[in-house]
Amino acid sequence: MSQSEQRALVLGGGTMGVGIIATFLAGGWMVDAVSRSAATREGLAAATARALQAMGKPADTSRLATHATLSEAAWSHITIAAETVTENLLLKQKLFAEMESLARPDCVLASNSSSFPISQIGKDLKTRGRMMGLHFFMPAHLIPLVEVVRSVHTDAALADRVGALMSALGKRPVQVKKDVIGFLGNRIQAALMREALWLIEQGVASPEDVDATVRLSFGFRYAAAGPIVQKEHSGWDTTCAVAKIIYPDLSNADGPPPVLQRNVDEGRIGFKTRRGFFDWNEESIARERARYERALRKCLEIFREEGIV
Incomplete structure (x- = not known):
C-alpha cells in the first residue's frame, strides 16, 4: 500500500x-x-x-x-x-x-x-x-x-x-523493549530535572544559571553525541571515578521538591499562567516560542546532514 x-x-x-x-x-x-x-x-x-x-x-x-x-x-x-x-x-x-x-x-x-x-x-x-x-x-x-x-x-x-x-x-x-514507567526519554529527563530542581531549592544556583549550564556545557555536546558515545570520547574510567564521588551526594527524593510544589500551588506553571520561574506576557511568550522553534529546526538540519533522521 x-x-x-x-x-x-x-x-x-x-x-x-x-x-x-x-x-x-x-x-x-x-x-x-x-x-x-x-x-x-x-x-x-x-x-x-x-x-x-x-x-x-x-x-x-x-x-x-x-x-x-x-x-x-x-x-x-x-x-x-x-x-x-x-x-x-x-x-x-x-x-x-x-x-x-x-x-x-x-x-x-x-x-x-x-x-x-x-x-x-x-x-x-x-x-x-x-x-x-x-x-x-x-x-x-x-x-x-x-x-x-x-x-x-x-x-x-x-x-x-x-x-x-x-x-x-x-x-x-x-x-x-520493556514496559517501564516513563519509558526511555522521560526517565532520563526526570533524573536530570530532579537534580536541577534540587540545586535551585538548595540555593546552589539560579534557574537562569541551571539552564545555561545544561545548554552550554554537556547539553551542547548532546547535540553532537548522546551520553554513551560522549563518554566513549572522554573515557569510562574517568566517569567511573567521578561516579564514586558524585552519585552518593545526588538527590534521591521520591517526590517533587518543595520549590516545584510551591510553584504549582501558587499557579506558577509557566506560559499557561504567564508565570513560572520566570514572568511572561503575550509578547515574550511569542518571542520565546519563535526562538525555540527556530533552534529546533537548526538542530534538525544538522541531524539530517548526518543522516540520523
Missing part, C-alpha cells in the same frame, strides 16, 4: 495531537482526527497548517477529516490509531476498549502516554498484541525521535513494523 493510500486516526486535537497529525499528513497519509470539542475541531486545520509550514511542508490539510466521536471515523481504512488524550488512566482504558471494538483486526492501537505503563492501559483488551506505546515528544512535528513501547503482550514483529513506518515518516524510532 502506498503512503497516499494509508490512513491514520489521531484521537485528541491538542498541541501533541496537532504535531502527530502534521507528521502523518507530511508523509502523504490521510488522517481522521477525533475531538469532542467543537472549538478544537474548528481550529484543527489552521493549527495543523501552521505545523506543516514549520516543517517546511505545504500547508495542505485537504487529507484531514475531523470527527466528534470515534464511531464517525473511516475505521475500515485505518491502519494505525494513535491516542493523545490527557493522562487519565481510566479514560485511556475506556477509549482503547472503544477503539478495539471499532478497528479492523490488523489496525495498530497506540498510545502517546508519557507515563502510564502500556500494559496498564491495555490490560482489559482482547487483542493486546496489537496495542503499544507510540510516544512522541513535543513539538511532535519537529522532534525527530519517537518511542515505540512494547508491553509484555505486544507483538514484537508488529512493533518493529511500526518503527519502520515511523522511519518512512522521517522519524527516528527507538524500541523500548
